[in-house]
Amino acid sequence: MTGAIFAALVAATCTGLLLLPDGAWAQSDVSLQGVIDGGVTYVNNQHGGAATLFDSGILTPDMLTFKGNEDLGGGNRALFELTSQFDLGSGATIPGAGQIFNRTALVGLASDQLGTLTFGNQYDFMFQTLTLGRYDGAPLFGGLYDYRQGPFAALGIPDNPTGSFDFDRMAGATRVPDAIKYQSPNVSGFAFGALYGFGGVPGSFSANSTTSFGANYVHGALGLGGAYVEVKYPQLGNGGIRNFGFGGHYQFDSILAMLLYTNTKNTESGGEINVYKTGALWNISGPWAWGLDYEYMKGNAVLENNWAHQVTTGVQYNFSKRTTAYVEAVYQRAGGDAAVTQAWINGLMQTDGAASNRSQTLARIGLQTKF
Numbered sequence: 001m002t003g004a005i006f007a008a009l010v011a012a013t014c015t016g017l018l019l020l021p022d023g024a025w026a027q028s029d030v031s032l033q034g035v036i037d038g039g040v041t042y043v044n045n046q047h048g049g050a051a052t053l054f055d056s057g058i059l060t061p062d063m064l065t066f067k068g069n070e071d072l073g074g075g076n077r078a079l080f081e082l083t084s085q086f087d088l089g090s091g092a093t094i095p096g097a098g099q100i101f102n103r104t105a106l107v108g109l110a111s112d113q114l115g116t117l118t119f120g121n122q123y124d125f126m127f128q129t130l131t132l133g134r135y136d137g138a139p140l141f142g143g144l145y146d147y148r149q150g151p152f153a154a155l156g157i158p159d160n161p162t163g164s165f166d167f168d169r170m171a172g173a174t175r176v177p178d179a180i181k182y183q184s185p186n187v188s189g190f191a192f193g194a195l196y197g198f199g200g201v202p203g204s205f206s207a208n209s210t211t212s213f214g215a216n217y218v219h220g221a222l223g224l225g226g227a228y229v230e231v232k233y234p235q236l237g238n239g240g241i242r243n244f245g246f247g248g249h250y251q252f253d254s255i256l257a258m259l260l261y262t263n264t265k266n267t268e269s270g271g272e273i274n275v276y277k278t279g280a281l282w283n284i285s286g287p288w289a290w291g292l293d294y295e296y297m298k299g300n301a302v303l304e305n306n307w308a309h310q311v312t313t314g315v316q317y318n319f320s321k322r323t324t325a326y327v328e329a330v331y332q333r334a335g336g337d338a339a340v341t342q343a344w345i346n347g348l349m350q351t352d353g354a355a356s357n358r359s360q361t362l363a364r365i366g367l368q369t370k371f
Contacts, residue, residue, distance in 0.1 A: 030068035035060050037143075038088045039326075039366025046348060048356035056088030058347065059143040059326060059368045061172075063103060075112035081105070104175065115184040122179055124195055125214025125227040126243055126262075127172040133216050133225045135247025135260050136170060137279035141291030141314035142328065145362065147171040148262075148275055149346035150297045150308035151334045151354075155264070155271045158235040161350040168243050168262040168275060169229060171346075176210045176231075189218045199232065208234055221251040230267075239268025245275075256281045258293070271302040279312075287318040299336065306336030308343065323369040331361045 038056045056062055062085060069079040083103035085094040093099055101121070108118030131139055138146035147170055153163035166173040176197035183193040192215040199208030212229035225247045232240040245262035260277040279293020292313045299306040314328035334343040335358055343360035344353060354360075 028068065028070040030066065032064070032066055033371060034062075034064040035368065035370045036062050036088060037366060037368040038062075039364055041362055041364040043345075043348060044361045045343075045355040045357065045359065047352040047354060054089055055347075055364070057085070057094075058145060058364065059141075059324075059366060060139070061085050061094075061103070061144075062088050065104075069110070072109075077110045078108075079110055079116075079118075080107045102175075106181075108181075112185060115182060118181045118183075120179065121175050121177045122181055122195070123172055124169060124176050124210065124212035124229040125193055126169040126212070126229050126245060128183075128193065129214030129216050129225045129227040130245050130247050130260065130262075131170045131172060133223060133247065134249055134256065135223070135225055135258055136277065137258055137281060137291050137293040137312065138170070140256075140281050141289070141316060141326070142293065142312040142330070143314075144171060144347035145328070145330045145345050145364070146293065146310075146312040147346045148273075148295070148297060149344050150273075150310070150332065151306040151336060151338070151341050151344060152271075152273055152297070152299055152303055153344075154303050155241075155266055155273065155299075156269060157241050157266070158233040162344070162353075164273075165350070166346060167241075167264045167273060168245060170245075170262065176212070179210065191216050195229075197231075201234070206232055208232055223247075223249045236266070236268040239266065241265070242267055254283045260295075266302075269302055270300070272300045273303065274298050289316045289318065290314070291316075304337040306334065306338060306341055308332055308334040310345070322371065323367070325365075325367050327363070327365050329361070329363045332359065334358045 037059045041053055041055045043051045063083055065083040067081050069077045071077055081104050082101045084100045085103045087094055104122055106118045106120030106122050110116040147166050148168050149164050155164045155167055157163055179195055179197040181195040184191050195212040197210030201207035210231045214227040216225040228244040230240055230242040242265045247260045249256060249258045257280045262275045265272040275297050277295035281291040283289045295310050297308045310332040312330045314326055316324050316326040318324050330345055332343040332345050334341045341358055342354040343358055345360050
C-alpha cells in the first residue's frame with residue numbers, strides 16, 4: 001500500500017497535471033519537503049546521574065511531508081497533506097512502526113474568498129494559532145526542551161508518555177484524528193478557525209471527541225492570538241483535558257518580543273496548571289541570532305501546588321535559509337508541597353528523564369536542515 005501511494009505521488013509530480021471530469025486539463029502541484037535535526041545533549045541530573053546522549057528532532061521534529069494542490073479555477077483549490085515523523089538515530093517512524101503518516105494526513109478544499117475546509121488527522125488551534133503564530137520562543141530557538149512539562153505527572157493526561165508531556169499541546173505532539181477543520185481567509189489581518197474531532201463512540205456524540213477554536217490578528221508589527229481545545233477521554237469518565245491560551249508579539253526592528261499565557265485543566269480531577277511566559281528573539285546581524293525566554297508553571301492544590309521556573313537560551317548560526325547550527329541551554333527549578341519535587345525538562349526520556357531533586361540543567365549542540 002505504501003509503495004502504491006508513493007508511486008502515485010511520484011507520477012503526479014512528474015506530470016504536474018490532473019484530468020478534470022469535463023476532460024479539461026488543470027495545473028496541479030505536488031511537492032516533497034522535510035526537516036532533519038540532530039545533535040548531542042548533556043543533562044546534569046537525569047534520574048540522579050549525568051547523561052550525554054544523541055537526540056534528534058529537538059529544534060523541530062524530523063519530518064517528511066508530501067503536499068499537493070490542484071487549481072480548480074476561480075480562486076479555488078483541492079489540497080492534500082501527508083506527514084511522517086521519524087527518529088534520525090534509528091530511522092524508525094514515530095510514534096511506532098507502521099504509523100507512517102501519523103503526524104498529519106488530510107484532504108480538503110480551499111477558497112480565496114471562503115477559507116479552507118480539511119478532513120483527517122490534523123493539528124488543533126493551540127498549535128495552529130499560538131505556536132505557528134510566533135507567540136512562543138520554543139519553535140523559534142528553544143525546541144522541544146522549551147515546551148511544558150515540569151513536576152506535574154499527577155495531571156494524568158491519558159495516553160501521555162509522562163502524564164504531562166507537552167501538557168498545553170503547543171508542541172503539536174498530539175494531533176486530532178477523524179477531524180473536520182475550518183480556517184477562514186485573512187481579512188484585514190484577522191483570521192479564525194474551528195475544529196471538531198469525532199469520537200466514534202456508539203450512543204455518544206461527545207465521548208472521545210475534540211473541540212478546538214482559534215483566532216489571530218496581525219497589524220504591522222503587532223500580533224495577537226487566542227486558542228481553545230478540549231479533549232474528552234473515556235479514561236476520565238465524563239471529564240477531559242481542557243486547554244486555552246493567549247499570546248502577543250511585537251517586532252522591534254531586529255527583535256521579536258513575545259508574551260504567552262496558557263491554562264491546562266483535568267476537568268475530572270480538577271488538576272490545573274497556569275503558565276506565564278515571556279521571551280525575545282534577536283536577529284543580531286548577518287547569520288547570527290540569539291533567543292532568550294523565561295516561563296513560570298504553577299499547579300493548583302490538586303497537583304500539590306507544584307511549580308517550576310524555567311529559563312531557555314539559544315544561539316543560532318544560519319549557513320543559509322535551509323541550514324542552521326545552534327547551541328542551547330535550559331535550566332529548570334521546581335518546588336511545591338510534595339515531599340520530593342523533581343524537575344523535569346520537557347522532551348527528556350519518558351521513563352527516567354526526571355531529575356532526582358528540584359533542579360535540572362541541559363546543554364545541546366545541534367544542526368538542522370530543511371529541504
